[in-house]
Amino acid sequence: MTELVLPQHTNAYGTCFGGTILSWIDIAAGICARRHAGAQAVTVAFDDVHFITPIRLGDIVNIAARICHAGRTSMEIRVEVWRERHDAQREHANTAYVVFVAVDAGGRPLPVPGVVLDNDQDRARFDDAVERRQLRMAKARRTAPR
Ligand SMILES: CC(C)(COP(=O)(O)OP(=O)(O)OC[C@H]1O[C@@H](n2cnc3c(N)ncnc32)[C@H](O)[C@@H]1OP(=O)(O)O)[C@@H](O)C(=O)NCCC(=O)NCCS
Numbered sequence: 001m002t003e004l005v006l007p008q009h010t011n012a013y014g015t016c017f018g019g020t021i022l023s024w025i026d027i028a029a030g031i032c033a034r035r036h037a038g039a040q041a042v043t044v045a046f047d048d049v050h051f052i053t054p055i056r057l058g059d060i061v062n063i064a065a066r067i068c069h070a071g072r073t074s075m076e077i078r079v080e081v082w083r084e085r086h087d088a089q090r091e092h093a094n095t096a097y098v099v100f101v102a103v104d105a106g107g108r109p110l111p112v113p114g115v116v117l118d119n120d121q122d123r124a125r126f127d128d129a130v131e132r133r134q135l136r137m138a139k140a141r142r143t144a145p146r
Contacts, residue, residue, distance in 0.1 A: 001028045001063040005055060016055040021081060022046070024063050025096045029077035032065035033100035036075055037112045041100040044074065045136055053083055053093045060084035061093070069129030073109035074101045076129045097132060 001024065003009075009020045026043055033041035055061055062082040069076040077100060081093040102110040117123045 001031070001065075003061040003063070005057055005059045005061060007057065010057050014057045016057075016059075016061070018049075018051055021051070021055065021061070021094070022049065022096075024061065025049070025079045025081065025098065028063040028065040029079050029096075029098040030100060032067055032077050033075045033102070036067050036070065036115075037100075037102035037110070039102045039104070039110050039112075041075065041102045042107075043098060044101045045099040045140070047097040047132065047136065049094055049096045051094055053091045055081075055083045055093050056085075058086065062090070067115055068097070068125045069133065070112050070115045071133070072111055074099055075112055076133065078125065097129075099136070 003024055005016050009016050011017055026046075030041060030043065060083075062084055063079060064082075065077050065079045067075055068078050077098050079096045079098060081095070083091045083093045085091070102112045104110050115122075115126060117126055
């Protein structure tokens, strides 16, 4: 996905709002999840996001999403955000992991296809995703209202 940073996307310092970047990440990940599932998918979790590089007014923002892991109904999507300056140099701005769940028309979770692991990098990403899934679920249990 490609976006152009316009004045309405920036704060008083001329850099892009974090919330705008999060919304682009959510959209790119949602498209990826929907294509994989072949069904509607809703966001269920966002991992910590660290904004490493400021993205400035007039920059092009390149957002790339790919699936790392599919459970029974959930999918973990990795999203990389790159800032492209006027001189066409690219800088990594952040990487986020977002979890989507495929749902039917009534909002109930739907089974999704497994992920095809083509190479060692895919397999490593899958294994890392399994670890993140365990940590995420433990965190979700800890933060649930009592
Ligand atoms: C997503 C939703 C349908 C899941 O419903 P649910 O009753 O929790 O369903 P389940 O317990 O069967 O969990 C479904 C999957 O979600 C995963 N999941 C549930 N809560 C999660 C969390 N906090 N973090 C990560 N994954 C989670 C489960 O592990 C399960 O994955 P799996 O099938 O691959 O094993 C429901 O929580 C929901 O509608 N949430 C609101 C979504 C929303 O409005 N998003 C924002 C706008 S798109």
